Amino acid sequence: MRPLIARRDTPPLTARRGPVAPPPAPPPVAEPVHRDPAPSIWSYRVQRLWLTPLFRRVLRVGVPSFALVFGTGLYFSDEGHRTAILDGLQEIRREIEARPEFRVNVLGIDGASDRLTAEIRGALALDLPVSSFDLDLEALRQRVEALPAVARADLRIQSGGYLAVRVTERVPALIWQTREGIVLIDREGHFVDALGDRQLEAPLPMVAGEGADRVVDEALALHAAAAPLGDRLRGFVRMGERRWDVVLTDDRRILLPERGAVQALDRALALQDATDILGRDVLRLDLRNPDRLTVQLTPAAIEELRRLRALERDTLTGGTSG
Amino acid sequence: MNILYQSQRAMRAKRQDALRRGVIAVLDIGTHKISCLVLKFDQTDAAAPAEGIGAMAGQANFRVVGAATTRSRGVRFGEIDSCQETERAIRTAVQAAQKMAQVRVDHVIVALAGARPRSYGLDGEVTLTTGTVTDHDVGRVLAACDLPDLGQGREVLHAQPVNFSLDHRTGLSDPRGHVGNRLMVDMHLLSIEAHAIETLLHCVKRCDLELAGLASAPYVAGTSSLVEDEQELGAACIDMGGGTTSLSIFIKKHMIFADTVRMGGDHVTADISQGLQIPMGHAERIKCRFGGVMATGMDDREIIELTGETGDWHHDRRTATRAELIGVMRPRVEEILEEVRARLDAAGFEHLPSQRIVLTGGASQIPGLDGLASRILGNQVRLGRPLRVQGLPQSTCGPAFSACVGLALFAAYPQDEWWDFETPADRLPQRSLKRAVKWFRDNW
Numbered sequence: 001m002r003p004l005i006a007r008r009d010t011p012p013l014t015a016r017r018g019p020v021a022p023p024p025a026p027p028p029v030a031e032p033v034h035r036d037p038a039p040s041i042w043s044y045r046v047q048r049l050w051l052t053p054l055f056r057r058v059l060r061v062g063v064p065s066f067a068l069v070f071g072t073g074l075y076f077s078d079e080g081h082r083t084a085i086l087d088g089l090q091e092i093r094r095e096i097e098a099r100p101e102f103r104v105n106v107l108g109i110d111g112a113s114d115r116l117t118a119e120i121r122g123a124l125a126l127d128l129p130v131s132s133f134d135l136d137l138e139a140l141r142q143r144v145e146a147l148p149a150v151a152r153a154d155l156r157i158q159s160g161g162y163l164a165v166r167v168t169e170r171v172p173a174l175i176w177q178t179r180e181g182i183v184l185i186d187r188e189g190h191f192v193d194a195l196g197d198r199q200l201e202a203p204l205p206m207v208a209g210e211g212a213d214r215v216v217d218e219a220l221a222l223h224a225a226a227a228p229l230g231d232r233l234r235g236f237v238r239m240g241e242r243r244w245d246v247v248l249t250d251d252r253r254i255l256l257p258e259r260g261a262v263q264a265l266d267r268a269l270a271l272q273d274a275t276d277i278l279g280r281d282v283l284r285l286d287l288r289n290p291d292r293l294t295v296q297l298t299p300a301a302i303e304e305l306r307r308l309r310a311l312e313r314d315t316l317t318g319g320t321s322g
Numbered sequence: 323m324n325i326l327y328q329s330q331r332a333m334r335a336k337r338q339d340a341l342r343r344g345v346i347a348v349l350d351i352g353t354h355k356i357s358c359l360v361l362k363f364d365q366t367d368a369a370a371p372a373e374g375i376g377a378m379a380g381q382a383n384f385r386v387v388g389a390a391t392t393r394s395r396g397v398r399f400g401e402i403d404s405c406q407e408t409e410r411a412i413r414t415a416v417q418a419a420q421k422m423a424q425v426r427v428d429h430v431i432v433a434l435a436g437a438r439p440r441s442y443g444l445d446g447e448v449t450l451t452t453g454t455v456t457d458h459d460v461g462r463v464l465a466a467c468d469l470p471d472l473g474q475g476r477e478v479l480h481a482q483p484v485n486f487s488l489d490h491r492t493g494l495s496d497p498r499g500h501v502g503n504r505l506m507v508d509m510h511l512l513s514i515e516a517h518a519i520e521t522l523l524h525c526v527k528r529c530d531l532e533l534a535g536l537a538s539a540p541y542v543a544g545t546s547s548l549v550e551d552e553q554e555l556g557a558a559c560i561d562m563g564g565g566t567t568s569l570s571i572f573i574k575k576h577m578i579f580a581d582t583v584r585m586g587g588d589h590v591t592a593d594i595s596q597g598l599q600i601p602m603g604h605a606e607r608i609k610c611r612f613g614g615v616m617a618t619g620m621d622d623r624e625i626i627e628l629t630g631e632t633g634d635w636h637h638d639r640r641t642a643t644r645a646e647l648i649g650v651m652r653p654r655v656e657e658i659l660e661e662v663r664a665r666l667d668a669a670g671f672e673h674l675p676s677q678r679i680v681l682t683g684g685a686s687q688i689p690g691l692d693g694l695a696s697r698i699l700g701n702q703v704r705l706g707r708p709l710r711v712q713g714l715p716q717s718t719c720g721p722a723f724s725a726c727v728g729l730a731l732f733a734a735y736p737q738d739e740w741w742d743f744e745t746p747a748d749r750l751p752q753r754s755l756k757r758a759v760k761w762f763r764d765n766w
Contacts, residue, residue: 036395038410039417047417048530051426 097133105129105161112167116149120165123147132157148191172200174216177208177235187220189213208247209238218244218261225262228269232278243288248278254285264290330478330741336534337733340429346534347388347416347427348729351408351522352435353397353588354564354684357718357726358415360388360423361733384734386713388423390415391723399584400436400539400566402521409525416529430531433729435539435566437518439479441579441669442470444509455488455497455505461743463507472513479519479538480512481740484576493574509740510578512538535733540568540580542728547682547706547721548572555676559706560662560699561725562685564588567658571671576737579669583661587685590654597650598642600628609688612644615652616690621645655688659698666699680706684722 039047049055076082096102107126109117123143126135137155144153144165154166172184172192182195184204191213205223212219219236222244226233229248237245237253244261246254256264264287271277271293277285281301286294297305340346344363350356361384392414396407420427446467450459464483472478486494488502497505519536526533544559556573565586571579590613595605612626621644630638671677679699681691686705696703707720708727718726 035407036393036411036414038392038414041413044413044417045530047420048426051420051424053426 097131100161102132103129103161104132104135104157104163107163107165109165109167112150112169116147116167116169119147119149120144120153120167124165126163129161132161135163149193151186151190172198172204174212174219175204175206175235176212177206178210185213185216187216189216206235207238208235209241211241212236212238214241221262222246222256222265225265226269228272252278252283252285255288257288257290260290330739333533333535334742336429336532337431337736340534343429345423345425345427345429346733347419347430347531348433348726348733349412349415349430349526350433350539350723350726350729351397351400351402351412352394352539352563352684352725353400353566353586354394355391355722356394356397356408356411356415357391357723358389358412358419359386359714359718359726359730360419360425360427361385361730362387362423362425363734384712384730386711386715386730387425388419388421389715389718390418390422391718392418394564398565400434400563400568400582401515401518402525405521405525405528409528412525412529412531416531428530428532429534430526431535431537431729431733432522432526432533433537433539433542433725433732434479434514434518434522435561435563435568435725436582436584437514439512439514439538439540439568439580439582440472440476441581442472442511442513443578444468444470444481444511445506446509447504447506449504450502453501453503455500455502457498457743459505460486460498460507463505464509464740464743467507467509467740470511475516476513477516477519478511478740479514479536480510480541480577480737482510482576482737483740484508484510484578485574495574510576511740512541512577512580514538535736537729537732538568538570538580539563539725540570540582541577542732543568543682543708543725544570544572544577544680544728545731546708546728547680547724550575552676552678552680555678556674557676557678557680558666558671559680559682560686562586562658562681562683563725564684567662567683567685569662569665571666571669571674573674579671581665581669583658583665585654585658585661586683589658590651590685590688593654594647594650598628598640598647599637600630604628604630608647609651612647613651614644614648614689615655615694617645617648617652621648651688652694655691655694656698659695663698676702678702678704680704682706682708682721682724684720686721 076085104126105128107121107124107128109120112120123146124140135157137157141153141155144150144155144167149170150167151170152168156164156166158164170186170190170192173187174185175195176183176185184192184195184198184200186192205219207219215238222236226246229246232248234247234249237247239245239255243258244256246256246265248254254265254268268277268285268287271285277295281298281304282295283298284294284296286296288294337346341363346361346363348359348361350358363384392411394408395411396402396404397411402408416427416430444467446463446465448459448463448466460483463486485492485508486497487506487508488494488497488500489504491500491502492506494500522536523533540559540561543561544553544557547561548557548559553572553575556571558569558571560567560569563586565584565588567583567586569579569581569583570577587609591602591606591609594600594609595602598605598608600608608626608628612624614621624644625641626644626647628640628642630640632638666672677700679695679702681695681703682705692703692705705721706724708724709731710719711727711730714727
């Protein structure tokens with residue numbers, strides 16, 4: 001409601017005694033200086049700096065990469081952080097490795113006899129089930145191939161957690177008599193087994209002498225060539241790592257030359273066919289010199305020969321004298 | 323003389339540096355607006371045949387990558403009046419142009435409209451020692467020109483060899499290789515007030531820029547708005563700016579005269595503001611929207627509302643007809659043109675073989691100006707627009723930007739000036755050792 005009587009704001013126009021205070025000066029009204037917008041000197045400079053290519057590159061690439069590297073370095077300089085992160089990574093790795101998809105449950109061995117299978121199992125010494133990440137197939141293969149009876153092994157992890165070991169066994173080709181014992185060797189001269197540990201399916205040729213395992217091929221060829229000797233053949237002896245002797249029953253020998261041993265043996269066999277030379281009192285049949293066949297007789301035969309020769313001489317002298 | 327050589331050569335060196343970097347800014351400091359163009363130079367095209375002689379002719383082809391215009395502050399009559407305000411305006415323009423170009427510019431070439439330019443025609447004469455004109459002779463004949471008394475506090479802005487004559491032959495643009503006895507040169511020298519240059523340098527330096535060149539606005543406006551045969555046959559370019567109307571006369575592709583009338587479009591605006599009692603901004607708007615110089619009967623019926631914010635109802639709701647507006651504008655425009663006529667007469671423009679006049683600049687956009695100008699200046703008047711340069715935005719293609727575009731052309735195709743030639747050794751004895759070393763290095 002407006003009052004009906006007008007209020008008087010201004011002081012009455014009555015004269016006053018005393019010094020009249022001047023009315024308070026109105027506060028100076030700041031005249032708004034209208035200026036056109038312009039960038040301040042600093043914004044101008046900053047913008048120019050930002051448009052500088054080198055500065056831009058440093059700020060965009062250099063500083064973040066430095067911060068990243070520095071921060072990472074700072075974080076990893078603490079031993080605790082490092083081990084924590086490594087442990088975490090190991091844990092994750094272990095979890096993944098332990099998943100059933102990667103587990104090997106069954107070890108299957110193919111192409112080995114029962115005894116060898118057991119041996120391979122022992123050599124592998126796997127504690128199944130095991131994660132396929134923990135299996136070093138190459139090392140396992142070398143372990144299997146280190147077994148004397150194994151020629152080649154092939155390991156692979158198949159689906160369903162199956163570790164398949166495919167083994168090629170060494171086939172014994174010869175019986176080798178050494179000072180240490182009697183062993184079986186295969187075609188390449190590798191040790192297969194001790195003779196006592198194994199039942200042989202078929203009789204094998206027997207060899208002796210040092211270095212016989214390096215020339216298994218020759219021994220086998222000689223054995224094939226000496227087939228007509230039949231039961232009389234006992235074996236072959238490597239002499240001086242150089243040439244072969246064929247050892248027959250009754251400790252008789254055929255001494256073969258260094259080269260052309262098989263042909264020499266064939267010649268000896270032909271001689272046997274023609275003259276039955278081995279049926280006589282011959283201790284050694286020496287074919288080492290291809291030009292000349294030499295025969296060592298048994299002592300008894302030599303005695304007999306001498307006796308006969310002496311008799312013959314007597315008869316001749318008696319005949320001429322008498 | 324030597325100081326002039328040194329400062330101008332320093333600017334040339336900076337310009338060469340900028341061209342090598344490939345980015346340079348041109349800045350037209352006008353009374354009404356400040357516009358900045360950022361130029362990107364593709365490569366120095368040395369193979370292009372150069373017009374004229376000397377090392378600076380025909381340098382590169384360029385592209386405009388940034389353009390910005392801002393209202394000018396602190397500039398009166400084409401001269402810097404308030405340094406700080408101008409500096410702010412330059413910063414605004416340069417920053418906006420840089421932002422558009424996305425490149426930092428360090429070197430700037432500036433055009434000046436005002437500062438009372440004064441033209442001098444110089445001539446020099448020298449007897450050739452050998453029969454053939456060489457570079458050395460050109461430098462010698464230029465050095466033989468007597469520098470006139472410029473007056474207190476004035477500096478040389480342009481000093482361009484305009485014409486070479488050899489014995490009785492004249493009109494040679496490049497005398498090198500010609501055979502003769504006496505070589506003469508006509509040179510055009512333009513001087514302006516030194517304080518304008520000093521102030522400008524100060525402002526440019528405060529903006530962290532380096533001044534790589536300085537040009538006179540009438541000259542650069544002429545190079546951009548006159549077509550080639552006008553420049554060849556003789557023409558005058560009248561750049562009607564905000565605070566000044568500058569004129570330059572060209573013949574044989576050289577400027578032979580430049581002058582400035584210290585009146586322009588802003589004075590027309592001031593007249594409107596006074597005559598119709600409206601604020602300047604409003605007057606400017608009305609001038610641009612309804613302005614003209616030729617009144618017709620139709621204009622009496624076209625009502626312009628002169629709205630205001632004073633609070634006085636009657637004052638704020640006045641109207642004026644377009645005829646009244648034209649009546650305010652026309653006397654001032656006539657005055658400007660008559661003043662231009664007087665300057666042209668003083669320069670002896672009527673003796674030129676061709677007397678084309680090209681009107682350009684922001685104030686030349688007044689409708690009907692060409693009709694009025696042809697009454698005052700003569701029949702051969704046309705309105706000029708700047709040359710089209712590559713990459714120039716549409717908004718800066720108008721006649722108001724002819725000085726700006728001309729400055730870009732000036733940056734790319736600089737005219738050979740006095741200081742581009744080696745001065746003869748006898749003028750600079752202290753340099754003779756250096757010259758000997760240079761000769762040794764060049765030849766061995």
